[in-house]
Amino acid sequence: MLKAIRPIKLQFKHKNIFYIALDGIAAIAAFNIIQPFFQMFGKHLGASDFQVALINSLPALASIFVLIPGAYFIESAKSKKAITIKLVFITSLFYVFIALVPFINSQVKSWIYVILIGLMSVPGSIFNTSWQSFFSDVFKGKVRNYAFAIRNKYATLIGLVTTLLAGQILTNFPKTDEQRLYVYQVFSILAFLFLILEVYFLSKIDSPVPKEGKSEKSILPKWAEVKANRRFIVYTITSFIYYVSWQMGWPLFFLFQVDYLHANELWLAIINVSGAITSVLSFTIWNKIISKYGNSFVLIIAAAGIALNPILFVFAHSLTILTAFNAFIGIFGAALTLTLFNNLLEVVPNESKTMYIAYYNTLMSVSGFLSPIIGVWLYKKTNIYFAMDFVGLLRFTGTYIFYLRYKSEKRMAKTSY
Numbered sequence: 248m249l250k251a252i253r254p255i256k257l258q259f260k261h262k263n264i265f266y267i268a269l270d271g272i273a274a275i276a277a278f279n280i281i282q283p284f285f286q287m288f289g290k291h292l293g294a295s296d297f298q299v300a301l302i303n304s305l306p307a308l309a310s311i312f313v314l315i316p317g318a319y320f321i322e323s324a325k326s327k328k329a330i331t332i333k334l335v336f337i338t339s340l341f342y343v344f345i346a347l348v349p350f351i352n353s354q355v356k357s358w359i360y361v362i363l364i365g366l367m368s369v370p371g372s373i374f375n376t377s378w379q380s381f382f383s384d385v386f387k388g389k390v391r392n393y394a395f396a397i398r399n400k401y402a403t404l405i406g407l408v409t410t411l412l413a414g415q416i417l418t419n420f421p422k423t424d425e426q427r428l429y430v431y432q433v434f435s436i437l438a439f440l441f442l443i444l445e446v447y448f449l450s451k452i453d454s455p456v457p458k459e460g461k462s463e464k465s466i467l468p469k470w471a472e473v474k475a476n477r478r479f480i481v482y483t484i485t486s487f488i489y490y491v492s493w494q495m496g497w498p499l500f501f502l503f504q505v506d507y508l509h510a511n512e513l514w515l516a517i518i519n520v521s522g523a524i525t526s527v528l529s530f531t532i533w534n535k536i537i538s539k540y541g542n543s544f545v546l547i548i549a550a551a552g553i554a555l556n557p558i559l560f561v562f563a564h565s566l567t568i569l570t571a572f573n574a575f576i577g578i579f580g581a582a583l584t585l586t587l588f589n590n591l592l593e594v595v596p597n598e599s600k601t602m603y604i605a606y607y608n609t610l611m612s613v614s615g616f617l618s619p620i621i622g623v624w625l626y627k628k629t630n631i632y633f634a635m636d637f638v639g640l641l642r643f644t645g646t647y648i649f650y651l652r653y654k655s656e657k658r659m660a661k662t663s664y
Contacts, residue, residue: 271402277441279409300623305365307615310372317373318605334374339442341367346435380601396534407523414516489645490614495622522577546586552579554642557635
């Protein structure tokens with residue numbers, strides 16, 4: 248496999264960019280072979296609508312309690328690379344546990360499944376913070392934007408192939424629901440193997456030599472220092488407002504596709520892939536636009552595009568139309584992925600970087616826990632169409648707040664000259 252990949256290395260400017268791209272490919276393959284179908288897997292295990300919402304919410308709830316202690320642990324470690332690799336391995340073991348759930352002969356197996364997904368986010372969320380901090384240590388300046396765009400471009404390409412194949416197999420191969428559960432189990436084991444491959448690719452990245460004798464100040468900033476970082480506080484608050492509207496829609500999209508348009512696994516894969524294709528095709532273009540106009544400006548465009556998604560969904564009366572809408576939204580999804588991360592790295596200081604990222608991710612996890620549950624509650628109290636329109640309106644409100652942040656930064660930049 249590595250021999251087949253080696254010629255691609257000529258397209259990359261540096262060894263680290265090559266291996267960070269392979270890291271992304273392995274990670275997205277593990278994610279896309281099973282996670283786009285997590286909720287459907289739960290349905291086959293007997294999960295209720297509330298449990299479907301928890302599949303979105305519980306990982307975020309677990310993250311709330313572990314991100315900040317985890318960040319302290321990461322900063323205290325001698326090597327961010329080593330701890331990042333260990334966290335990938337621990338996360339991979341949960342896929343093995345998930346593969347065993349269908350063997351449980353009990354009605355509580357759907358709850359065990361939901362709880363396992365929640366617990367998996369404990370090492371998984373700490374890994375995200377560790378990886379972000381590790382990535383920002385390895386790549387600096389404009390190279391960082393380039394490396395992240397390259398990683399996302401190739402990862403998304405492999406991810407869409409993986410999702411489409413998984414959807415085809417889940418729909419056409421099993422003849423009964425029992426056989427379909429066996430396929431889910433196989434996919435869980437494959438996800439485990441892909442993460443083991445990710446461990447190997449991460450191990451090949453050259454990382455900066457760890458600094459000796461970190462002071463306590465460099466590890467855990469005081470709250471007064473955090474509050475004094477106005478750019479970080481403003482970006483965190485504006486992001487939180489948008490995340491609430493963004494994450495409220497996640498379970499609603501799934502329920503609309505499955506309960507209203509009767510999508511099966513293949514259609515779920517096709518819908519996901521349609522957005523992934525346009526994301527792959529637009530990553531390079533967005534990276535050029537970001538280089539010219541900056542991350543803050545492009546974030547406004549991306550947020551507005553994603554805000555259209557729930558509003559367009561309610562006009563989709565067939566899965567074919569829904570697929571076309573998702574392809575259109577995928578263009579903005581690529582920009583949102585790039586700019587949310589790049590904006591964060593622009594506002595965190597080099598000192599205590601991991602802790603600042605953990606503070607940010609913890610607040611986003613609060614939204615990740617509450618917002619899907621609120622979204623399903625609103626849907627149950629009203630209807631899917633009102634809930635979708637409400638989410639769209641909230642997203643446009645969040646987009647406007649991103650715009651106000653951008654204008655404020657422009658004014659501050661002018662007065663500083």
